[in-house]
Amino acid sequence: MPYLMAGFPDLETSRAVGEACIDAGANLLELGVPFSDPLADGPVIHAAATEALRAGSTLHGVLRVCESLAEQVPVVLMVYANVVLAGGDGAFAERAAAAGAAGLIVPDLPHDEAAGIRESCDANGLALVPLAAPNTPPERLRAIAADARGFVYTVSVAGTTGERRELPPELRDTVERVRGAADVPVAVGFGISTADQARQVGEIADGVIVGSRVVRAAGEGGPDAVAEVVAELASAL
Amino acid sequence: MTDGLEQRFGPYGGRYVPETLIPALDELEAAWLEARDDPGFQLELSRLSRDYAGRPTPLYHAQRLSEEAGRDIYLKREDLLHTGAHKLNNALGQVLLAKRMGKTRIIAETGAGQHGVATATACALLDVECVVYMGTEDMRRQKPNVERMGLLGATVEPVDSGARTLKEAVSEAIRDWVANVGGTHYVIGSVVGPAPFPALVRDLQRVIGDEAREQFLDRTGRLPARVIACVGGGSNALGTFVAFVDDADVELVGVEAAGDGIDTGRHGAPLTTNARGVLHGSMSAVLQDEEGQILEAHSISAGLDYPGSGPEHAYLRDTGRASYLAVTDTEAVDAFRRTCRLEGIIPALESSHAIAWALANAGPGPDLVTLSGRGDKDLAEVLALG
Numbered sequence: 322m323p324y325l326m327a328g329f330p331d332l333e334t335s336r337a338v339g340e341a342c343i344d345a346g347a348n349l350l351e352l353g354v355p356f357s358d359p360l361a362d363g364p365v366i367h368a369a370a371t372e373a374l375r376a377g378s379t380l381h382g383v384l385r386v387c388e389s390l391a392e393q394v395p396v397v398l399m400v401y402a403n404v405v406l407a408g409g410d411g412a413f414a415e416r417a418a419a420a421g422a423a424g425l426i427v428p429d430l431p432h433d434e435a436a437g438i439r440e441s442c443d444a445n446g447l448a449l450v451p452l453a454a455p456n457t458p459p460e461r462l463r464a465i466a467a468d469a470r471g472f473v474y475t476v477s478v479a480g481t482t483g484e485r486r487e488l489p490p491e492l493r494d495t496v497e498r499v500r501g502a503a504d505v506p507v508a509v510g511f512g513i514s515t516a517d518q519a520r521q522v523g524e525i526a527d528g529v530i531v532g533s534r535v536v537r538a539a540g541e542g543g544p545d546a547v548a549e550v551v552a553e554l555a556s557a558l
Numbered sequence: 559m560t561d562g563l564e565q566r567f568g569p570y571g572g573r574y575v576p577e578t579l580i581p582a583l584d585e586l587e588a589a590w591l592e593a594r595d596d597p598g599f600q601l602e603l604s605r606l607s608r609d610y611a612g613r614p615t616p617l618y619h620a621q622r623l624s625e626e627a628g629r630d631i632y633l634k635r636e637d638l639l640h641t642g643a644h645k646l647n648n649a650l651g652q653v654l655l656a657k658r659m660g661k662t663r664i665i666a667e668t669g670a671g672q673h674g675v676a677t678a679t680a681c682a683l684l685d686v687e688c689v690v691y692m693g694t695e696d697m698r699r700q701k702p703n704v705e706r707m708g709l710l711g712a713t714v715e716p717v718d719s720g721a722r723t724l725k726e727a728v729s730e731a732i733r734d735w736v737a738n739v740g741g742t743h744y745v746i747g748s749v750v751g752p753a754p755f756p757a758l759v760r761d762l763q764r765v766i767g768d769e770a771r772e773q774f775l776d777r778t779g780r781l782p783a784r785v786i787a788c789v790g791g792g793s794n795a796l797g798t799f800v801a802f803v804d805d806a807d808v809e810l811v812g813v814e815a816a817g818d819g820i821d822t823g824r825h826g827a828p829l830t831t832n833a834r835g836v837l838h839g840s841m842s843a844v845l846q847d848e849e850g851q852i853l854e855a856h857s858i859s860a861g862l863d864y865p866g867s868g869p870e871h872a873y874l875r876d877t878g879r880a881s882y883l884a885v886t887d888t889e890a891v892d893a894f895r896r897t898c899r900l901e902g903i904i905p906a907l908e909s910s911h912a913i914a915w916a917l918a919n920a921g922p923g924p925d926l927v928t929l930s931g932r933g934d935k936d937l938a939e940v941l942a943l944g
Binding site: 356357358360361363367368371374379380401402403404405406407408428429430431432433434451452453454455456457458461465476478479480481 | 572573574575576577578580581719720725729732733736737738739740835836837838839841844846848849850851852
């Protein structure tokens with residue numbers, strides 16, 4: 322499950338990057354909506370968001386990219402809370418659904434704050450995918466899982482998005498805890514960048530999310546470089 | 559959750575942060591509720607506040623400003639607190655709390671450098687590692703404060719994203735906290751951020767208002783007609799207001815930065831302009847465009863150069879209990895100069911906004927103005943104007 326930043330380096334290229342991901346074997350795409358202050362993101366995705374906004378990316382443009390990719394594979398939007406709330410969460414959910422999105426991941430929307438946006442998503446047939454962290458206490462994890470739609474996005478490490486040399490040793494345990502609490506599939510993201518890491522995560526989780534590595538490739542070599550990275554990752558799974 | 563510490567102020571506040579931080583915020587809230595009611599902790603904090611920081615700070619009847627205004631103006635002299643601003647009230651309290659929680663590393667953000675210096679000071683005193691995030695543009699503008707933090711043993715981490723000022727420094731500090739949440743405490747510098755920070759910082763700053771109210775009654779036998787303070791994030795204002803909120807006859811006035819003028823769009827006045835959004839973990843008044851992208855603020859005063867504001871201020875505004883207005887760079891600099899000449903006090907540019915508003919707006923008097931800090935840090939900025 323590759324993550325790409327819509328509008329980076331520009332809208333048209335990001336659409337081509339999405340196409341390249343699909344051609345290389347991605348069966349679901351996570352499409353980042355650029356935000357000025359992405360708290361959960363490390364330097365690579367942060368810089369890509371800044372660049373996308375500088376290049377004039379708008380929500381309208383992002384949703385056009387979503388529309389074209391969603392005809393081929395399910396697309397989940399990764400979007401910060403303020404972008405969802407700015408024009409009202411109902412209106413946002415309606416627009417996202419009209420653009421063919423399958424769901425939303427809102428990285429700065431913990432369970433306690435999520436009820437309103439989840440309602441709007443439900444009303445528009447969108448899955449509000451919750452996040453769980455390695456340090457999420459058991460009782461809270463049960464509440465998150467009970468309200469999960471689509472899948473549970475399990476954050477592999479305490480930290481922001483970004484490539485890391487090694488997977489945390491407690492990852493298997495984290496994933497098992499989430500799986501034990503959830504009826505929906507479990508995907509793992511943050512810190513996964515190599516084929517070997519993807520294979521290891523693929524053995525314990527239902528989905529493997531790779532973000533910064535893909536975004537870095539998009540910045541360095543465009544769609545061709547992304548195709549290469551995604552194909553390598555896909556072959557490891 | 560235990561009750562006693564607000565998560566929300568009306569629709570404002572909340573915790574819009576990554577899931578990883580939620581346990582740390584829960585832990586912080588529980589620790590503060592416990593420490594707040596612990597006489598031992600309170601004794602240690604008040605002892606340090608008195609012997610080390612210099613509390614209580616004086617209430618000063620500003621004779622010549624009063625003559626100029628045609629009504630009595632009293633200044634609450636937070637500029638006389640150790641390190642030169644009210645920021646130390648919060649930093650001392652939070653670093654003490656962090657030690658009590660067993661944290662071994664402190665991080666903070668800073669804009670003008672006052673909160674960074676206050677936190678570095680508290681960390682030196684209490685012997686804890688200290689890392690301060692600061693935008694590279696602010697590091698350039700506030701070089702002496704960068705040097706002060708270095709002398710105090712803190713590490714200043716340059717932040718080079720966005721406009722390279724306070725907003726980015728806060729974001730970077732939060733990212734650090736997400737990655738090091740176990741042993742690190744984030745000393746946020748104002749009544750902003752995810753719950754419980756807005757309530758925690760208010761509790762630590764309310765010493766300003768509690769002292770001022772008692773001093774005012776002692777001195778004049780009455781309460782002020784108006785209480786006036788500048789608002790960036792809003793900690794000196796909220797710390798003052800909170801003591802007067804139940805005094806229905808006391809008008810509360812928060813003064814924001816109008817920068818080049820509200821109409822120009824180049825300002826730092828989210829409360830005045832009625833914007834609502836989520837920034838740095840809480841819902842509040844936030845400068846943003848129609849798609850929810852956060853806008854850069856503009857103010858000559860680095861402490862007011864922030865596109866967000868404390869959620870409790872947004873609530874006080876909506877309920878009509880406090881009003882929020884804005885003063886331009888030019889008006890603030892004029893008040894800065896007049897306060898220097900009339901009173902022999904060099905006020906911080908932030909506080910100069912509050913003084914400017916008090917001078918320009920007639921009222922029945924007497925007025926209480928919180929002089930949140932001293933202006934030595936602003937000399938280069940003001941002198942460059944000629």
